[in-house]
Structure formats: C-alpha cells, structure tokens
Amino acid sequence: MKSTASLAMKYLKYMKRQTIFSLLSITAAVVVITFIFTAVSTIFVCCKNIEYAKNPWHASVYAEGFTDEALNAVKNSEDIENIEKIGENNYVLRYKTDVYDCYKATDNALKNAGCTVDDYGKIFSKTGTSVTYYLNDSLLFFEQVGHIAKANMVTLLAMIYIVILVIIFFGRFVIDTAFEISSKERSRQFAVLRSVGASKRHIIGIILHESVYLSVIAIPLGMLLGVGASWVVYEMVKSAGFFEAFAQFTVDTSTIAEFSVSPLFLIIAALTCFVWVLLSAYATAARVNKSSITATIRVDAEAVKLPKKAAKNQKPKTAKHITLKLALKNVTRNKKRFAVSVVSISLSMILFTSFAYFTQTGKASAEAFINLSAYDFSADINIGMIAEEDTTIPPKLEADLAGSGMFTDIQPVLYLFGDIAEPPVSDDASALINGSLSCRVMFVNENTYNMITGSNPPVPYQTLADENKTVDVNFCHIGREKVRILDLDDMSSVSINCDYYEKSNTPEYTEDENGNKEQYYPTVWLNEALSFDIAGVCDTALAEYKSSPYTFTLIAAEPNTERYNKYLSCHGEYIHFNLIDGADNDSAEAVLGKIGESYDRFSFENYYLQRKSANDTLFSVKLIGYSLIILISLIAIINAVNTIVTGILNRRREFAVLKSLGMTKSGAVRLVTVECALYAAISGIIALAVSGLLLLLTSQSMNMMLVDGTTLASVVSYGELVPYALITIPAAFVICLIAAVIPLRIIGKASIADEIRQF
C-alpha cells in the first residue's frame, strides 16, 4: 500500500497537466452535482417556509363545546406540543416532532379531552356534536412530522436521487475519460511496472490512490464552487422576484426565501461523487491490467500491424490529398483511441443539446402552463363587460384612459370569458382531439368582428381547406353550459349542440304554509343544435386573439344579434392596455377606480401584479436553465479539450517523426484541422441521432401530460430545438481545433530529437 500510494503521489506531481485536467474534470462534475443537491435543498426549505407562513399548524380541529379543561387535556397529551383556539369552535394544534401516527395522536388527544368515538371511528364531543379535524399535510411533509410524511419524503428523495444519478451518469463519463486518457498516456509505464513485478493489485492500488488524492482536492473544491454557484443563482432568483411569484403574494417573502445547504445532501453528493471517481479509477485500472505487457512496451506497437493485402500501385498524391489521407489514417488506425475520442466528444455534444433542449422545453412549458392555467397575460389591465346588453366600448372610455397619462397600448380586443380549454370528459371527446391542428371556436358578433378585423380574416377558411388540415375541437362554454361541436367535416360551418335555459312562458304556482298560491315562470332547460358559419381563422400571430395558446382560433360569426345575445352571451369586448413603464400600480388602481365610477357596467381587472410575477417566474426558469447549461457546457468543453489535448500529446513522437521528415508547423496544423473536422462531423452525426431520439422520447412523454385538456407538447415547438443540436458541430470543431493547436505549439517548441527519444 505504501509503495502504490507513494508512486501515485509521484505520478500526480510529475504529470502536472494530466493532474490538472483530472482535477478540473472531477471538480466540474462535483460542481454540477452539488449545485443540483443545493438547489433541491433550498427549494425544500423555501417550500417549508411558505407552508409555515401560510398555516403554521399541523392540524385544524373543529369542536363544539370545548372547555378550557378539555383544551388542557389535549395540550397535555403525549404527542401534542401545543393547541390554540383561533376562532369560535376552531382550534389548531402542533404535534411533537417525534410523533409516529398523526391520526392516532389526534384521536388519543381528543379522547383525553373527553370525546367519544363510535363504531365507525367518528368522534363526538361531550355535547354530542361531531368533532372534525384535518391534517395540514403539506407542512407535516416539509417538517417531516409523522411516518407518512417521512415515507413520502423518502419516496420523493429516491425519485430525485434517480434523476440526479442520471445527470451524474453523464458527469461520470467526464471523470472516466479523464482517468482513461491519463492512464493511456502512461500505458507503457504501467507495462514496465508490470514487467518488473507490479501485480494487478499494485496497478489498481496506484490508480485508486491517485483517485483518492484527486478527490481530496477536487470534491471539497467542487462542492465549494457548487455551493457558491447555487448561492449566486439563488440571489439572482431572489432579486428577480421569484419568491413573490412562487408564494403568489400571499405571505411576506422575507420570511420564506432561505438559502439552504443541507449537510446530509452535501454528504450524499460527496459520497456519490467519490463513488463515481473510484468506479472510474477502478474501471481504468482494470483496462490497464487487461492490456498485453509486451505489446504495450513495444515502442512501435502501432506500426507493426501488417497489411492484410499488398497495396496496389497508386498514383502520386497531391499535398492536400496526403494530408487528408494521413488524417483519416490517424483517426482510424487506433480504433480504441478513435472510439474514446468520438464517444467523449459525442457525449459532450449530447449533454449540451439535451440540456439546451430541456431548458427550452422548461421555458416553453412554463409559458404554456401560465397561459393555460392562469390569466390572459397579453396585457396588464382589462376593462370589459359581459355582453348581455350593449357590448360596444364607449369611445370616451378609451379617451379617458389615454388622457390619464398612465396607460399605453390601449386597444379593443375580443375576449372569451371563462376557461374554455377543459380536459375531455368522455371517450367520444378524446376522439375529437386526434388531429394535427388545435383550435378553439370563438363566437363573436359579426359586426364586432368586422369592426376589429375588417372583412378579411387573417387566415381564410379556404387556406385551411386547401391545406387539407384537420381541426381539433375541445369542449367550450356557451352561456356557461357545456356544448359539443357536432360537425366540422366541411369546415365551412360549425354545428354545436347547445344546452341553454330560458324562462317558460307557462306560469306555475307554489303554495306557502298558509295555502297562498304564488305564480312563477320556471326555468326550462332546452337543447338546440345550432350552426354557425366560419367567418375566418386567426393564427397565433394575431396577438389580441391569443388568450390561450391554441394554434388557430376559428371565428364563427353570428349575424343575428338576437340569437348571438341569446346563446353566446358570455362573450364580450374588452379593452386591453398596459401600464406605462415606471408607473406605480397603486396610483393606476386609484385612477382606474375614478374612471370606473363613470362606467359602472364595466368590470375593471388589473392583472399587473400577476403578470409581473408570471414574467418573474419565467425569468427564474430561464436563469436556472441557462445556469445549468453553462455548467454542463463547461463540463462538455473540459471533456472535449481533455480528449483532444491528451490525444495530441500522446502523439508527440509521431509529430516529431513527421517534422523530422520535413512537415512544417502549418502542415501539422492542417493535419489536425482535418482530424478535428472529422471528429466533429462523426461525433455530430452520433450526437444528433442520440439527441434526436432523446427529444422524440421526451416529446412523446410530454404528449401524455395534460394541462387543462391540452398537451404540453403541442405548445413546444420541436423544430426550434434543432438549431441547438446543429450548433454543436461547428462549436465542437472550433473547440477541438483550439484544443489541438495549443499542444501542437508546445510540441513545436521542443527539439525533434528529444521528442523522438521521449519515453
């Protein structure tokens, strides 16, 4: 052990470049892992703080007739830490942290307070009234109180850990490559050691000791940098207002934002990294031990391979031809080195592409989620009314808003009340959403439609028909009742089956206790199939119609105002406008209140704060995503640079021989340029294929995720992600070229004779 430890230390000291590369590789992997673990820890603590700020109790009890004596009995129960009265017959309590079963603890405490339990487990107070309680599961979970919370936490942590392991799996390749390349450079030295009597155990010992020494430096350093990086991202997220958005302005954010470094998580991260390092080192040592001593020691081991067939007479080659030929031979003659390099560079590219994709997807999904589940975020403020009467926006209202000097981008829009995108409720409904085009049907008064859009729709119906597009149809509301699209076959009209109600013309009578009759007109539910002509199709480019992220909106115009008001009365006109930059929302509220006094039939809805919080959330998603991309890119670049630099330095002797035969410096650069282009192209093709597969799988899995009846995949453009994948090829080429030229310059400074003699 002493000898292997000593030799390992000598190697690390002697081979400074490899040591630094290995250190950087391990450190980079540890930074990412620590970052992820710290992020998870911080998110957990912040969630706990939010839950605590909202409801700082574990259970809420409703009990009538509770006396002070009963309250004390509960308080003195074994598992109860405290109980407080918060209102008439309302109590909240907290359990002791070591409680096992919260339900049993509560039942026992209530029994101590004199409550009784019937055969069905229902609890009654002394006065005979039912006692009910419910647990604050969220806080119990985050505070880890009770066995259910602990079990759930273990399950969640296990799931998170699996995700992290997948990320680390990629990180491990970085470490693995560093060890592999470092050991390849010393393969002859290891062979010599074995020839003078080093056993397999010695070789494993040397490489494992090296890994331990490297870990001693790289893991704490990586963790420090990882925690630092997490803290920087945390501060940026905090200053971006993420926590306000996250807590939906319900609690004081100063009490919930908390950067957390969990010692347990750090230990898990450190151990995980250390295990990966040891595994990489062991795998490398095993590969070294498998190689033949004599073949490795032989200096010209690569050159002794005999051609299977004698080469035919060939014509003399041009200089360019020879460079290409030589480059091709160089990248393929040592298949192992070629495979290691290509796999390493491909992995770097896949890492970058995948993370760029996930970031893009995350951002798009967050946007889609907000659009699907939240408000119309196309503007800060809406003014509108339910179109039961006159739907026209008075011109004076627009003038008043403009005249206040606080608002900008004032424009009339069509707006649909309620959330029309709902999950399918039957098998029949799901059959309606199997097309390639999503849309919703918006019913508007023809006059209003013409007023806003003019007579020409942005995308005519005929265009859709010519392109043979099919139309997905979701359920939507008319008159706040569900309707179903019956027929869209010819796409020139839409038929709906409309449930609606109206007062019956036939009076009915009720009788009170004294026998007096009272006349009334009952509400009668009616069902009517209605058809509307499709007047046009709006695409998403028309922002004012984009209140949800459907690809197209069909405009089904209804010229008959009476019928429109009767069946489609939930739709109306709105004015959208924004606060001017720098305007104070409270002042704007005051101005709106004053203007609103003159327009009492209109509703004023200010989404400024929600919109701001949504944008802040998106910013945070982007920030976290891009931070991860930068970290992953760093790992990918270190990996690629390490592979190429070491590959070139391993061929010092070969370059010296080429130079001795008259190759110029620029000739050597040309040679590696061609090699790097080949590496980038081959790796790029592999990376594109693998990334494409990953994207496809992710896209498919996203198809299964429904938010308000719409798949997230439908709002994530697959095509937008291709440039991320394509950009990696030239990037890999440039990085490889730079990584190749630097060691070439180092080699160029040494004497040819020394290089040829180099051991």
Added chain:
Amino acid sequence: MEILEVKNLTKTYGKGESLIKAADSISFTVPKGQMAAVVGASGSGKSTLLHIIGGVEKPESGNVLVNGTDVYSLSEKELAAYRRTKVGLIYQFYNLLPILNVSDNITLPTFMDEKKPDEKRLAELLELLGLSDRASHLPSQLSGGQQQRAAIARALFSSPDILLADEPTGNLDSKSSEEIITLLRTTSEQLGQTMLIVTHDEKIAARCDRIITVSDGRIVGDEVTS
C-alpha cells in the same frame, strides 16, 4: 546446475497466410552463471522467447522452469512476484520510469514488495555501474548509456536467478555499446549472474559463453564459444 529449462515452447501470431511462428517447439537449458546470446534475424522470435521466459507473455504450450519453478503454473500474483524477484528484464529502450530518479528506479521491484531497499546493495550496484553521481537524477537527465546502465542495475537489484536483456545496446552508440557489454560480462563473471541476451550484434554474441541461433521460431544453432 541448470537454472533455466525451456521445454517445447510454442507461440504464434496471426492467422492463415499471415501466421507467424514466433516459437516452434523450442527447448533448451541454461546452466547457472552462463552468459548466453540469442541471435537471429528480425522476426525470428528472439524477443518473444525472452518475453516468455520473463513472464510477460504467455506461451501457447510448453514450459519454462526457472530454478525448478514452472513459471506458467504460477498464479497471477505469484507470476508478478516472479517478475519482481526471480528475473530481471532489460529493454532496448531502457524503459525507466520518468517520474522516479535513478535510485528509485533501481529499487522499484523491492519497493513493490513493500520492503525497505537494501542500501548497501544499491550503493554497490551504483558503484559497479558507474552511476554513483547520478543516483538522484531523473532518467531525462541521463545519456542513453547511463539510462541503460540504470536499467541493468534495476534488473540486477533483486539478485534474480536470470537476467534477460532484449537488444540492450540496440539504441546506443558503439562506445556506449562497448561499455554496456563489458559491464554485463563483468557482472556475469563477478556475480556469477546467469544471463540471456538477445542481440543482432555479432561482437556482443562473441563475448558470450554460448550462442543460440533462432530462425522462424526454432533453434537452428547452439554453440559454446571459446
């Protein structure tokens, strides 16, 4: 007393038309203290024979007995110990570890055994091989001849049963070659060290006690020199 017995060694490379018989039923013995040369054309199987005896390349069939021990009946661990203590290998390209100085390179086999190196033995060898003033130098600070002397010292340090040298002067100038072969001769005579030297050089072969000629993996000549 025979220190080395080689029985029916066979080793081939390649397949079909490109099959090369590096050892074709080779058998011979070397008595203790003999300095034997193995000569032959390139590709005749000299180095393969040496590597098989050195325990670094397994034969397809046959036995190698060193001091009565069948080398290839040993376990992996025992074979490593054999290479550390029973045999000393010298290569054409010295193969010193660049990270270790001369002293550490010489004592490397003992170091592997977790034993304290014999300082007296080290000093003797350094003196014998003219490296006393180079003990703390790294290989890169030595000439080719000096590096090869350090490699010889390393091979001798464990007092092996047999010293195997593969073209020990192949990478040296004539003056250094002469020094090295004189050194090997002196060592053989003074320490009674058994040696098997693979060489192309007839002058070196002529300085040995015996010349074994190999061709196409077979012994085609075996003569004792005067």
